[in-house]
Amino acid sequence: MTEEEKQKQIDAAVERLNAKRDPEVVAKEQEEARIIAEKQAKNHSGTEAARARINPDFLIDDNPQSHIKHVIGVVSGKGGVGKSTVTASLAAAMRQRGFETAVLDADITGPSIPRMFGVHGPAVGDGTYMYPEVAGDGTKIMSINLMLDDEEAPVVWRGPVIAGVVKQFWTETLWGDVDYMFVDMPPGTGDVPLTVFQSLPIDGIVIVTSPQELVQMIVKKAYNMAGMMNVPILGVVENYRYLECPDCGKKISVFGESHIDEVAKELNIPVMAKLPLDPKMAERADHGEIYNNSVAPFDGACDILSIL
Ligand SMILES: Nc1ncnc2c1ncn2[C@@H]1O[C@H](COP(=O)(O)OP(=O)(O)OP(=O)(O)O)[C@@H](O)[C@H]1O
Ligand SMILES: [Mg+2]
Numbered sequence: 001m002t003e004e005e006k007q008k009q010i011d012a013a014v015e016r017l018n019a020k021r022d023p024e025v026v027a028k029e030q031e032e033a034r035i036i037a038e039k040q041a042k043n044h045s046g047t048e049a050a051r052a053r054i055n056p057d058f059l060i061d062d063n064p065q066s067h068i069k070h071v072i073g074v075v076s077g078k079g080g081v082g083k084s085t086v087t088a089s090l091a092a093a094m095r096q097r098g099f100e101t102a103v104l105d106a107d108i109t110g111p112s113i114p115r116m117f118g119v120h121g122p123a124v125g126d127g128t129y130m131y132p133e134v135a136g137d138g139t140k141i142m143s144i145n146l147m148l149d150d151e152e153a154p155v156v157w158r159g160p161v162i163a164g165v166v167k168q169f170w171t172e173t174l175w176g177d178v179d180y181m182f183v184d185m186p187p188g189t190g191d192v193p194l195t196v197f198q199s200l201p202i203d204g205i206v207i208v209t210s211p212q213e214l215v216q217m218i219v220k221k222a223y224n225m226a227g228m229m230n231v232p233i234l235g236v237v238e239n240y241r242y243l244e245c246p247d248c249g250k251k252i253s254v255f256g257e258s259h260i261d262e263v264a265k266e267l268n269i270p271v272m273a274k275l276p277l278d279p280k281m282a283e284r285a286d287h288g289e290i291y292n293n294s295v296a297p298f299d300g301a302c303d304i305l306s307i308l
Pocket of ligand 2: 083084085107110112184
């Protein structure tokens with residue numbers, strides 16, 4: 001098959017994957033998504049493969065008692081697009097599929113993962129290792145907010161110290177057996193994403209974005225950074241796509257019209273999920289029950305992750 005034919009097939013399959021989900025064709029779509037992802041994942045699957053890609057000078061030690069099969073970074077070019085929500089939701093969705101899941105909260109100055117999962121510190125340790133907190137759905141969590149005496153105390157540290165803490169979370173947490181670890185990154189392309197890309201065996205990244213003009217530039221920044229660091233891009237998630245009026249059902253494009261399909265096509269990456277602006281989602285996150293949100297919008301994303 002030529003590159004062009006292959007691309008056409010991928011485009012057609014991804015389009016169907018993102019179409020309104022009709023139960024009758026879901027099974028077929030999922031099989032197609034699996035095939036696409038298999039092609040994409042073939043060369044970059046698992047922490048072992050990731051280690052081979054990484055410059056050994058930067059790779060940090062694993063915790064000898066942790067066995068983490070896949071590490072997925074969740075990034076965005078700018079803040080507030082729902083990166084933590086997507087990180088937590090992906091973990092919850094994969095958990096519902098029966099996988100052991102974990103979230104490493106690498107957003108040291110703006111940690112929001114513990115709150116979304118309803119876990120509170122202090123995390124305990126045994127003198128050598130720290131234990132992750134376990135959320136109501138079984139997802140293991142480590143975050144700076146589980147270390148602080150006061151959850152509302154600000155973390156006012158310089159970049160290298162912050163990056164060092166992220167490394168400690170990887171090495172010094174007793175993660176145990178984890179099928180999928182999701183790393184919630186701070187927004188942008190600063191110190192922490194650099195550290196995570198360089199020193200953790202990342203399978204790939206998911207880029208989260210919102211439907212605005214400037215998104216194209218922002219997605220491309222994240223895309224280019226991943227390219228520079230030799231980290232595969234698994235796909236893009238568009239958040240805040242529309243708000244459905246509770247009275248008339250009209251879909252309002254709060255952040256403007258979406259350009260995600262064009263951008264994804266241009267960059268040749270799949271759109272893994274398109275999420276509406278849903279006040280109930282925010283409410284559950286605020287109440288520490290993000291895992292009680294419907295995981296249906298993440299079906300396509302989970303299909304891709306499942307076969308990594
Ligand atoms: N699809 C959605 N519908 C409703 N609320 C949402 C949605 N996605 C995110 N939110 C809410 O918007 C707020 C910001 O989301 P979130 O914290 O996930 O963004 P972020 O990109 O991680 O932000 P930051 O850059 O500060 O880390 C949160 O209160 C969250 O609950
Ligand atoms: Mg966040």
